Amino acid sequence: MFNLDDLPDFVLVEILCRLPREYAVQCTCVSKRWYSLVYDPYFVGRFLRQQNDNQKPIPHPRLIFTNPEHRREFFTNPKCTSKFFSMSKQPPAPEKLKFSLRCLPCFQGPVKTEEGEPMVVGTYNDLVLCCATTCFQRDYYICNAYTKQWEALPSPPECHEEVGVGFICDPYYKECKEDADQRKEETSTSKASFQLNTEYRYRVVRIIPESRGGSVHFKAEIFSSETGKWTETIVLCPRSFYLDVRHEGVAYNGMLYWMSSSSGSVIGLDPYSNDIVDKKYNCRFIDNPEDDQVPVTATFDLLSVCRVGGGGERLRMCQFSGNNEDGVMDWLSVWELKDDQVDNDSNWILVRRISLNGMFSQNPVIRKWRDQGCWHDEIMLLAFDPNDDDILYVDFIGHVVMFDINGGGWIMRYLNTPLDYGTIHNHRRRAVFPFVIPWWPTPVTTRQKQSFEVYR
Known part of the structure; x- marks a missing residue:
């Protein structure tokens, strides 16, 4: 009797890499061998190359809408249509929504009413940063809502009633085109290659306002995925800036930005920067728009x-x-x-x-x-x-x-x-976050082995 497990690895890879993404990911639950095979960089590279060869379109980005009336509830509109699906409840038609946050412990346990309900505080591509509470935030989780992989972050150094949170991450892979001369010579067979970043980095930044008014410096706590630790620092601003913690940090061009809703000025912080003197960062300051209508x-x-x-x-x-x-x-x-x-x-x-x-x-x-x-x-x-x-x-x-x-x-x-x-x-602000599902989902690198839940 024929058995797939009797096939050598390279043959099994060629079979599995031709499956749709959701089925290929589910194959990780078949056995330890298949799990190791599917998450091996060689398989991911072959899968991406296959998607490119088949001219498979990348799924449309979508948005995650938060609900301040019920912070445990998050909704997404698939393909940016007019219909919503809950990310924290079992959907009426499971095939319609293949990702959720129900795998996280904070969405399974009782709500600590004095600290508020769990909430989404940031996203980057297909990774979601969640916190177990609305106020006095302490327990953070990095989650891939598509694969259900997650990692609990260690508690930050201090617990504050309100903080401004930002989340930024390196891409898991990038497309590398062959050089122009080779493409000209082999236009009919020229193909893209992909470079995996298996040790991608991410940062979680918490900015703590000094006062209710403007300030030229802020306390900050930065979590590094490389060290697995939080570090405390001071962010120096060239001009007085009022940080409104209602506005989440926005990742753009390798930096995190926060806006002052009263003045329209913006500060930018490079969380990957090594330019630190006495545990102090110099942030970037961008003035408000100059409106000629005054x-x-x-x-x-x-x-x-x-x-x-x-x-x-x-x-x-x-x-x-x-x-x-x-x-x-x-x-x-x-x-x-x-x-x-x-x-x-x-x-x-x-x-x-x-x-x-x-x-x-x-x-x-x-x-x-x-x-x-x-x-x-x-x-x-x-x-x-x-x-x-x-x-x-x-x-x-x-x-x-x-x-x-x-x-x-x-x-x-x-x-x-x-x-x-x-x-x-x-x-109260209704935070909305972009959510992008790439050709291959970003794996969540954990420091301890965790269970892996498939879609149902």
Whole structure:
């Protein structure tokens, strides 16, 4: 009787690397041999090469929406459609959602009500950083929500009521094109190769505000995946900066950025930098956009990375502004960072300016919502669509909509939010995180052996 286990490794690799990703990952649960085989760098390289040869498209990035009314609940919209699925509950149709956070201990045990519910605090590609509590954060987990692999981080040096958290990671692999001369000679057979980064690094950064006002220095705690330890340091800022811990750190171009919602200024920290003197970091300071209209009132509501044509990324900031002293905002401006890190030269370029009144006139449903309440206190910008830099997700009095900023604020789609999504109260931020599933999932390197759960 034929048995696959009788096949030599190289033959088994050639069979398994032709399976779809979800089935190839499930093969790790067949036996120890198959587990070792599938997670061997040679197999991963062959799998990636096979995907490239077959011109298999990379899955569309999606977004993870948090719910401040029920912080244990997180929702995602597959392929950025209008339908949501819960990441922390068993979905009604399991085949519709093949990743979740239910494997983490903090989503299985009781909620410590005095410290709040577990929450997502950061993502990078397909890795998710979670914390067991909302306040007094102490227990962090790195998780791949697709493979269910996870790692518990050691507790940070101190426990604070509120911190600003950022998460950044090296890519697990990158595509290496053959040099141009060889491609010209072998255009019909030229293929891409892939370089694996099996010892990829990641950092978790916690910034602790010194005071309620602005400050020129902050305490920071940085976790290094190489050492498995936290280090305490001081972040020095060239100008006074008010850190709003409601805004999560944004990873862009190898750095983590935080925004001040009151001034629109941004600080950037390179967590991989070795340029440390007496346990002190010098952070980068980027001034707020210079608006030639000089608004009477202005607030900054979103710092986000968006994907532009050609596969590149840009750092964008959104601003509400008004020309009256009554505090009512009339305009939504979208700014994009023109960056030159070599000369430390950067400035903000205006991408779009949208009239909010014009947006209301185009969308009767939005106008109806506005007339029902104080809209300027209950409108929140969430994220740019990871597949279309002209689409902006907006929470409008508990309703999530997709606006086309290139079309003057025309609504592209209304999202079917969960019944318990709730409305905005006390200016609590609804954090939204990008989630990218690459051709091959990023393995979570653990310092201790953990169980591996497959999709059901």
